Amino acid sequence: QKEVEQDPGPLSVPEGAIVSLNCTYSNSAFQYFMWYRQYSRKGPELLMYTYSSGNKEDGRFTAQVDKSSKYISLFIRDSQPSDSATYLCAMRYRSQGNLIFGKGTKLSVKP
Amino acid sequence: EADIYQTPRYLVIGTGKKITLECSQTMGHDKMYWYQQDPGMELHLIHYSYGVNSTEKGDLSSESTVSRIRTEHFPLTLESARPSHTSQYLCASSEYFSGEGDTQYFGPGTRLTVL
Numbered sequence: 001q002k003e004v005e006q007d008p009g010p011l012s013v014p015e016g017a018i019v020s021l022n023c024t025y026s027n028s029a030f031q032y033f034m035w036y037r038q039y040s041r042k043g044p045e046l047l048m049y050t051y052s053s054g055n056k057e058d059g060r061f062t063a064q065v066d067k068s069s070k071y072i073s074l075f076i077r078d079s080q081p082s083d084s085a086t087y088l089c090a091m092r093y094r095s096q097g098n099l100i101f102g103k104g105t106k107l108s109v110k111p
Numbered sequence: 112e113a114d115i116y117q118t119p120r121y122l123v124i125g126t127g128k129k130i131t132l133e134c135s136q137t138m139g140h141d142k143m144y145w146y147q148q149d150p151g152m153e154l155h156l157i158h159y160s161y162g163v164n165s166t167e168k169g170d171l172s173s174e175s176t177v178s179r180i181r182t183e184h185f186p187l188t189l190e191s192a193r194p195s196h197t198s199q200y201l202c203a204s205s206e207y208f209s210g211e212g213d214t215q216y217f218g219p220g221t222r223l224t225v226l
Contacts, residue, residue, distance in 0.1 A: 044201070098156050101154040
């Protein structure tokens with residue numbers, strides 16, 4: 001079993017929709033959770049960062065961590081065509097540990 | 112936008128050639144990383160460095176080698192390229208200590224094709 005599972009999609013939604021992206025993980029030792037966004041032919045860029053359980057909101061983006069279920073989510077409200085990208089979840093055991101990535105979910109927001 | 116650069120962006124070469132992928136950052140970060148990314152697959156860490164003269168192998172076995180002679184420069188070398196090395200190579204950097212944990216900044220990647 002992979003440490004981090006993420007449905008690669010692709011996921012296609014109309015503009016303005018609420019998007020839910022998810023990852024599950026197997027190791028309860030993960031403490032730090034991240035979402036990266038990667039546009040085509042670019043490197044990933046950090047979108048959201050959460051430590052332990054709970055929610056974090058930044059504009060149209062909300063990251064949720066449910067450690068009891070080993071499940072993390074990224075919600076995008078009022079999705080825009082510019083949100084079309086691949087979204088990668090990543091996590092680590094320690095603050096300075098190496099990142100373990102999911103495969104990424106390819107999102108397309110249609111105007 | 113992160114100040115981390117990779118050259119070349121695209122490289123097509125023949126089997127058996129020696130190649131070096133360049134990565135430079137101007138943020139003064141101590142930690143640098145090389146990842147390999149194949150379509151539809153996870154990023155896999157192949158090398159990392161905590162600072163000058165420090166290099167470590169990552170989670171994914173790789174036939175490449177790295178060096179860290181200067182803080183800002185972290186080149187990756189393949190002595191004899193093979194078709195199995197065809198992939199996207201991403202370089203990243205981060206500060207060694209940063210509160211809750213270091214944020215990794217990625218370069219744009221080098222897409223390598225070995226014929």
